[in-house]
Amino acid sequence: MSGKKRIEIPAIRHKAKTMDVEITGKAKAQKVPMTIELKGASGNNLHDVDLTIPIGIMTCITGVSGSGKSTLINRTLMPLAATQLNNASTLIADKHESISGLEHLDKMVDIDQSPIGRTPRSNPATYTGVFTPVREMFAQTQEARARGYKPGRFSFNVKGGRCEMCQGDGLIKVEMHFLPDMYVPVIPVKANATTARP
Secondary structure: OOOOOOOOOOOOOOOOOEEEEOOOOOOOOEEEEOEEEEEEEOOOOOOOEEEEEEOOOOOOOOOOOOOOHHHHHHHHHHHHHHHHHHOOOOOOOOOOOEEEOHHHOOOOOOOOOOOOOOOOOOOHHHHHOOHHHHHHHHHOOHHHHHHOOOHHHHOOOOEOOEOOOOOOOOEEEEOOOOOOOEEEEOOOOHHHOOOOOO
């Protein structure tokens, strides 16, 4: 916010998925990036904001506190997508002019901060299966192969992979009897330093 630090824009960026579009007068179809375009979002503190999101690329919406990120995504884009793609009937989007590009998607999934799996250690990576190739990659390292570690060794939820002191939570509950319970971070033990921790 103060301008003292900057985040450089990468020179090379991933490209969005494309689709072939027939253009009048052209013999060959043109490849056009697939995007979702939201025009004129004006809910809460937004003032006629346009948003273009490329499809097939992880996209982050950033901004300072109070800049309208939640209004733009949670109160405008998400209700529009849920209504069109999931047949939601109880969601009403904040004020906007138009939206296009949702026809490129098959469903809308809203991931918030509530637990999403069987354990509180579940996260979007474990729930969607993205963490499986990460565990497999760790198991292929030279050190892991030398020690005989399999992908399960790098799981938050499996005995032998998780820290047994905290059961993979990263915190230990200390009961304070007449006071509220206290949670303290796990201090790594050198003898067990190779065990995967969250």
